[in-house]
Amino acid sequence: MTSTQPTGVLDVSPVIPVVVIEDVDTAVPLARALASGGVRIVEVTLRSDAALTAIERIATELPDVLVGAGTLTTPAQVKDAVGAGARFLVSPGSTPTLLDAMADTGLPYLPGVSTASEVLAMLERGVTEMKFFPAEAAGGHPFLKALTGPLPRARFCPTGGITPLNAPNYLALPTVGCVGGSWLSPADAVSTGDWTCVTQLATQAASLGLT
Ligand SMILES: O=C(O)C(=O)C[C@H](O)[C@H](O)COP(=O)(O)O
Numbered sequence: 001m002t003s004t005q006p007t008g009v010l011d012v013s014p015v016i017p018v019v020v021i022e023d024v025d026t027a028v029p030l031a032r033a034l035a036s037g038g039v040r041i042v043e044v045t046l047r048s049d050a051a052l053t054a055i056e057r058i059a060t061e062l063p064d065v066l067v068g069a070g071t072l073t074t075p076a077q078v079k080d081a082v083g084a085g086a087r088f089l090v091s092p093g094s095t096p097t098l099l100d101a102m103a104d105t106g107l108p109y110l111p112g113v114s115t116a117s118e119v120l121a122m123l124e125r126g127v128t129e130m131k132f133f134p135a136e137a138a139g140g141h142p143f144l145k146a147l148t149g150p151l152p153r154a155r156f157c158p159t160g161g162i163t164p165l166n167a168p169n170y171l172a173l174p175t176v177g178c179v180g181g182s183w184l185s186p187a188d189a190v191s192t193g194d195w196t197c198v199t200q201l202a203t204q205a206a207s208l209g210l211t
Contacts, residue, residue: 005127006108009088010157010177012041012066015167015205017184018159020045026190027054031065033195034184037202043070043090043180046077052084059085075101082107090180092133094118099125110157114138116147119154129155131180136161141169148175164204171209179208 009016017034021027021044031042044055046069058067068088069081078101081089089102094111102109103125110131113119122130132144135158144156158170159180170176184205189197 005103005125005129006106007129009041009066009068009108009110010129010155012178013039013206014171014178014209015039015184016041016043016068016157016159016178016180017202017205018043018045018070018180018182019185019190020047020182021050021054022048023191024050024053024057026193027057028061029193029195030185030190030198031058031062031067033198034202035062035065036195037199037204038206039184039202040064041066041068043068043088044086045069045071046081047071052080055081055084055086059087072102073098078102078105090131092131094122099127116151119147119151123151123153128153129177130157132156132158134160135170135179136166141166141173144170144173144175148173151175164208167205167208 019042034042044051055067055069066087069086070090072078072089072091082105089107089109091098092112099111110129112131112133155175155177157178157180162179162181167179170179184201
């Protein structure tokens, strides 16, 4: 089946912060701190009980921040994420069932891929923007670079093992729109409410890829 994927999520910021929210009261201050540093996008992983409420609060209180849901592995989670107000969807891998569920929402979505055949399967469906996961473990930027020649139409958000040090290698590739990573929201800073630290990390991230 062929689907048309709403695109553009890769072009909001050089980095999509991937966050795990344990305490729902940290969600809005965290997203606000990221935005203060120039990063107006955040992927809240559905790995905690607080995730859906966190998405709901960010969507309601910070309309200028593009809030998405990550770690989606089932159609039921896709439905819950949309109900909470997620504006984009991210999955670590891609199955036909999950892809259909994400496509049916009409929202932008980034399905996870880590092989040439998975990228081809996405392109066959009309999906051109994907998450390359787990980026470092699956071959890193040399792997993505090797795909550029045969598969130039696919665009990626590499995620998994990305740091401020290796991010520029990915961002230099023509097929990489942005990278994803958890380093902008250190657990210590979030639990102690050190939003200055988060804003500093976001400011640094927002300038990645600029030359
Ligand atoms: O849960 C998901 O769907 C994920 O996206 C897993 C991510 O790769 C990490 O949450 C971010 O990876 P690190 O930046 O290496 O911490």
